[in-house]
Amino acid sequence: MCVGTDGQTSRQTLALSSIPAANRLSHIKHSNSAAGEKTMSKELYWLTLTAAMTAILWVPYILDRIMVRGVAGATANPSPNDKPQSAWAERMIAAHTNAVENLVVFVPLVLVTHELNIHTGATAFACAFYFWCRLAHVVVYTAGIPLLRTLAFTGGWVAQIILVKEILGAG
Numbered sequence: 816m817c818v819g820t821d822g823q824t825s826r827q828t829l830a831l832s833s834i835p836a837a838n839r840l841s842h843i844k845h846s847n848s849a850a851g852e853k854t855m856s857k858e859l860y861w862l863t864l865t866a867a868m869t870a871i872l873w874v875p876y877i878l879d880r881i882m883v884r885g886v887a888g889a890t891a892n893p894s895p896n897d898k899p900q901s902a903w904a905e906r907m908i909a910a911h912t913n914a915v916e917n918l919v920v921f922v923p924l925v926l927v928t929h930e931l932n933i934h935t936g937a938t939a940f941a942c943a944f945y946f947w948c949r950l951a952h953v954v955v956y957t958a959g960i961p962l963l964r965t966l967a968f969t970g971g972w973v974a975q976i977i978l979v980k981e982i983l984g985a986g
Contacts, residue, residue, distance in 0.1 A: 856934050861942035862925040865949060869918050872911040872953060879904035903957050910956035914949055917971060921945055924978040933985045937977055945974035 855863075879901050880889040888897065899905070928938050948970035955963040 856929060857939040858925050858928055858934065858942045861939075861946045862922065865918065865921065865942075865946045868946070868950060868953075869911070869914045872907070872914060876900065876904040876907045876911070903959070906959055907953070907957040910953045913956075913968070914953060917949070917975075920975055921971075921978075924975060924982065927982050928978060931982065931985055933981055935981055938981050941974040941977035941981070944977075945971050948974060 877889065883898050883900055884891075900908075925942060928934070948967050952964060952967035952971065955967055
């Protein structure tokens with residue numbers, strides 16, 4: 816239960832707590848909500864989805880590690896003598912690392928747009944486009960499709976440039 820700045824329990828928080836986790840995103844109010852309600856901008860919505868996606872990318876390749884090395888081998892300290900993981904899992908590890916490296920750039924850009932109250936069609940598009948490009952990047956990198964991997968990466972980079980342009984153009 817969350818308590819707002821006025822000491823009152825947020826009705827939206829109470830309502831959300833009764834909704835199964837899988838269905839919560841459909842109940843988030845966006846910037847165009849009625850006055851007085853807590854809202855989430857489209858930019859923060861896509862940032863949240865991007866962070867959540869990045870946070871779970873380790874699961875498939877750890878499951879592969881367990882399949883290849885067993886539970887004891889998967890939880891042991893790394894060793895040069897470890898059995899190599901499947902080729903797809905090695906690529907997914909690289910894709911996950913790349914996702915984290917790019918999240919470090921994306922997060923502050925989105926937070927700056929939020930802090931400066933820059934919510935344009937371009938910023939909303941850039942954040943959604945970034946999410947879908949990063950998802951595509953993980954999928955095609957894991958599948959081993961180099962050209963599509965590069966295109967997906969470039970799309971995410973373009974989304975970041977759009978955010979920079981919107982931030983600098985607002986000043």
